[in-house]
Amino acid sequence: MHAVIVGAGEVGTAIAADLAPAHEVVIIDRDESRAEELTYELDVLTLAGDGTTLETQEEANVMDTDMFIACTEDDRTNLVACGTAKTLGDPFTIARTKQPDYLRVWERDDSAYGADFVVCTDLLTAENIVRVIGLPAAIDVDPFAGGLVQMAEFEVAAGSPVAGQTVVEADRFESLTFAGIFRDDALILARGDTRIRGGDRVVVIGSPESVQAFATDVAPETTPDRADEIVIVGGTEVGYQSARLLEERSLHPRMIERDDERSRFLAENLPNTMVLxxxxxxxxxxxxxxxDEADIVVAALATDERNLLVSVLAKRLGVDRVIAVVDSAEYVTVFEEIGIDVAINPRLVTAEEITRFSHESIAENISVLENDRAEVVEMELAAGSPLVGRPIQESVAELDSKVVIGAITRDRSHVTPRGDTVLQAGDHVVAFVETPFVGEFTAMSAAI
Amino acid sequence: MYGNTRIRVDWRASAELTGRVLLYLVAPLTFPLLIALYFREPVAPFLVAIAVAIGLGGLLRALGDPEENLGPREAFLAVAVIWLLVAVVGAVPFVVAGVGTIAHPVNALFESMSGLTTTGATVLVDFSIHDRSIMMWRQVIQWLGGLGILILATAVLSELGVGGAQLMESESQTRNVNKLTPHIAETARLIWGLYVGLTLLAAGVYLALGLAFDPRMGPYNAIAHAFTSVATAGFSPEPLSAGAFHPVIQWAIIPFMILGSTSFVLMFVVLKGEPRRLLKNEEFRFYLGTLGLITGAVAVVLLLTGEEGGALEPTIRHAVFNVASIVTTTGYASTDFALWAPAATYLLFLAMFTGGMVGSTTCSIKSLRWLVALKSLRRELFTSVHPEAVRPVRVSGSPVDEDTIRDVYAYLLLSIVLFVGLAVVVAVDAARVGMDLSAFEAMGAAASTFLNIGPAFGEAGPYGTYAAFPMSTRGVMVVLMWIGRIEMIPVLVLFTKAFWTS
Known part of the structure; x- marks a missing residue:
């Protein structure tokens, strides 16, 4: 695969380092010395220039590239670069943005900006924080369909209230699907009467809210609920988005923000958050x-120094868990060494998300479970796909494999998958598939 | 002179609008004229009034200039003058007819202003001596007042943000204060149909029930009462008000009073197919809650004191009817509630200050303002525990501007100040002429006129008359009904220097 990356910052470098061993990578950066420096670090081709111009992109051979990743620090540069790339050829374009506003535009119409995928750093960081806060009991969590759908794997402890229940009893949630159960080395597809045992690993797919609610059932001890005190320090975009996502999961955080005007904005937009x-x-x-009695404190201020100060202060006051946003990747270890429980670096999170997207094959979002026994895949159904226009149960019955359709999103809203749900072109399907059949199944998303 | 005495109000625009409204007044004046012709009563009162309306309206239009821009100041001026001059023209038929107490110009203006402001306080002593056309004119002017206030409340005051009125449920949040005219016309068109429809429905229901239960509720009374129940106004051609009719009819009047005091924009949205907005609207729930609470309390008092003979149906009916009448600011009475036990009359006095929803024909302070004020008080309590907490006051989920909350507080304070002032004037003036008036009765009469409800207690009770007060008191009441009806600000602002010169 041929990939072009615009921006040789931390994000670009991390992605390049990940792709370089197996793919042909070109990195464009405006800073000549930075570009040159990278040539020695990684086995990539570097180019000094403005990544938004035709001239530079032609030189980077964008017309024949498979993957175009724009990940500079500037949102608009990234979006314009994607737009330029689309005029030259048809690579899969990924734009990194910081502000969620551009992401919202793109969600409304995914032809916007010529970007095939938009990764929003601040939102992604907030999703990460919320995952760390909300699902400490999960072994594995991955977002799908732009965060609308979540896949989570939980180990059911012997004492868990869910142990001993059948799937029908445990699945009390409208938009949650029990995809599979790993028992010792065996993979069991969940049926209504399957009884869940202690020690099982359960894979569920559904809306983040329902996954959160299920976590409370599986591990009431470790999963936070409304009685838990969560304090977010700093009303930055990351802090704001974290609070918003926590509210969506029925948690009521508190938020501390120094600026009066910003506080008012936060309080108006976060009805279930107490803003101080x-x-x-x-x-x-x-x-x-x-x-000091809080269960979790999130340090989401604008600078690393202030986050460090607040985190240390919170720890000294006796807060149980402290999660800090750390802007420079090199400080992550410093934070963790001095006893901050989780340090989240927005750039690394972004790089990971982009890599996850670009690895296997294009436009396929995948989670690998249990040493690749099964995978959860997301795909968009093309108009002529054999899955389109038929009820799910018919399609699945024909497949000689273990497939569970976990979630469907249509025009960015959930459609609960039932046996008689008829799939439409353009639907995003998140499915749990046994690994040997992944290729066969994903091929079905395309027209025959 | 540096031009600071130059008048900065385009009063010609206001004059133009006022003149036009006065000319429109000819249409409603022909209705009692036709009644007079039908019953072979004198037509002169209405012909003179039509002539005055045309003359005055024509003069104002000649002075006015339709090219001038009608902005917020011009709107305030026009609103204040329109309400005053329409009341003046409305008083003409009473003076020309020259029968009874209302032949006196001040009394005629009182009756007319009381009608136009949908108050319903009357100076009539003997109902039977007046022509049916004159009695119908009282009803028509109330209906017009109701329509006028609807257009004013939904199109003008909410745009200008008077006393927090901008919080009102609106179809679409348009804020273009500089171009009021198109918005007024558009809103008027929407509201007009609903108002007329409700009135026709009320008339139909009353007539049908009249045929079935009570011959006194004939076509004349059905129309007369439809006019004043949807307008939450309260005049009745019957001296016993709604008490003159069969209980079933009394029950039937209640929903129309409540509908009249429900936001017309909300009703419009609900009728357009969004019934959920009704329950999502916090003001509506708060309003119904208040109504229910006061009704319950009054019913309990009446049952305990055995006022209505201790029987269950009449007790509940009178409690529901009269509380609804006061809270919606209609002012009908199904019985002489002034004779109830003190506990019940005190509750009714309290109920006078509530009012219905913003954007309806109701008067008084209105539930939205109370809701915002109470919520912001609760916030004060919260922030005294958490001084750093930032906690926007929310109504139906949307945050309320701090400036709006201040407006609401100012409005409440101003209402209380004006009420207390009027109460003192009423009491002092009564003492001056040696009228036997208790402090409670003085307060009741002041609240009832200033808050545009109608009946009060004692002499001013539902079966009494304001004719018992000295002429000077009634003069002051005319001014306060006028100020109170158009939400105080449009009148009071005219008395500031800044309004005219800066």
């Missing part, structure tokens, strides 16, 4: 508001 307008490094204030 104050300096988060004021210990007296923190104690007065009982932040």
């Amino acid at each position: 307008a104050h300096d988060a490094t004021d210990t007296e204030f923190l104690v007065r508001e009982h932040v």
Whole structure:
């Protein structure tokens, strides 16, 4: 595969490092010395120039490339670069943005900006934070369909309330599907009367809210609920999105933001979050508001220094878990060494997401489970696909394999998959498939 | 002179609009004229009134200039003057007819202003001596007042943000304060149909029930009461008000009073196929809750004191009817509630300050303002525990601007100040002429006129008359009904220097 990456920052470099061993990679960066430096670090071709111009892109041979990744620090540069790339050829284009606004536009119409996929750093970071907060009991969690669908694997402890229940009893949630159960080395496809045992690993697919609710059933001890005190320090975009996602999962966080105007904005848009307008490094204030008794503190301020200060302060006051957003990748270990429970680096998170997308084959979002015994795949159905226009049960019955359709999204909203649900062209299907059949199954998304 | 005495209001635009409204007044004046012809009563009162309307309207239009832009200030001026001049023209038939207490110009203006402001306070003493056409004119002017206030509330005041009125449920949030005219016309068209439809429905229901249960509710009374129940106005050609009719008819009037005090924009949205908006609307739930609570309390008091003979149906009916009448600011009465036990009358007095929903024909302070004020008070309690908490006040889920909350507080305070002022004037003036008036009755009469409800207690009770008060008191009441009806600000702002010169 031939890939072009615009932007040789931390994100671009991380993606390049991941792709370089197996693929042909060209990196474009405006900074000549940075470009040159990279040639020695990685086995890639570098090019100094403006990645949004035709001239540079032609030189990078974008017309024949398979994958075009724009991941500079500037949102608009990335979007324009994707637009330019689409005029030259038909690569799969991925744009990195920071602000969720551009992502919202793209979600409305995915032909916008000429981007085939938009990765929003701030939102992705928030999703990561919320996953760390909300699903500590999960072995594996991955987002699908732009965050609308989540796949999670839980180990059912012997004492869990779910142990001993049948799937029908455990699945109390409208938009949740029990995809599969791993028992010792065996893979069992979940049926209504399958009884869940202690020690099983259960894979569920559904809306993030329903996955969160299920986590509360599986592991009530470790999964936070409304009684748990979650404090987000810093009303940055990451902090705001984290609070919003927590609200969606029926959790009611508190948020500390110093700026009055920003606080008002946050309070207006987060009806279930208590916003406090104050300096988060004021210990007296923190104690007065009982932040020391919080279960989780998230440091999401604008700079690493302030996040470090707040994290250390929270730890000293006796907070159970502290999660910090760390902007520079090199500080991640520093944070973790001094006892911060989880340090999340937005750039690494972005790079991972883009790599996840670009690895196997184009436009296929995949999670690999249990040493590749099964995979969860997302695919968009083309108009002529054999799956389109028929009820799910008919298609699945014909397949001589273990496939469970876990979730369907149509025009960015959920359609609960039932046996008689008729799939349409353009639907995004998230399915649990036994690994040997993945190729056969994903081929069905295309027209015959 | 540096031009700071130059008048900065394009008063010609206001004059033009006022003149036009006065000319429109000819149409409703022909209705009692036709009644007079039908019953072979004198037609002169209405012909003179039509002549005055045309003359005054024509004069104002000649002075006015349709090219001038009608902005917020011009709208305030026009609204205040329209309400005053329409009341003046409305008083003409009473003076020309020259029968009874309302022959006196001040009394005639009181009756007319009370009608136009949908108050329903009357100075009539003997109902039987008046022509049926004159009695119908009282009803028509109330209906017009109801329509006028609907257009004013939904199109003008909400745009200008008077006393938090911008919070009103709206079809689409358009804010283009500089171009009021197209918006007024558009809203008027939507509201007009609903208002007329409700009135026709009420008339039909009353007539049908009249045929079945009560011959006194004939076509004349059905139309007369339809006019004043949907307008939450309260005049009745019957001296005993709704108490003159069969209980079934009294029950039938209740829903129309409540509909009249429900936001017409909300009703419009619901009728367009979004019934969920009704329950999602927090003001509507709060309003119904308030109504239910006060009704329950009054019913309990009446049952305990055995006011209505202790029988269940009449007790509940009178509680529901009269509380609804006061809360919706209609002012009908199914019985003389002024004679109830003090606990019940105090509750009714309290109920006078509630009012229906913003964007309806109701008067008084209105539930939306109370809702915002109470929510912001609850927020104050919360922030006294968490001083740093930022907590927007929300109505139906949407955050309310802090400026709007301040407007609402100012409105409440202004209402209370004006009410107390009027109450003192009423009491002092009564003492001056040696009228026997208790402090409670003075407060009741002040609240009932300023908040545009109608009946109060004592002399001003539902079966009494405001003719018992001194002429000077009634003069002051005319001004306060006028101020109170158009939400105070449009009138009061005219008395500031800044309005005219800066």
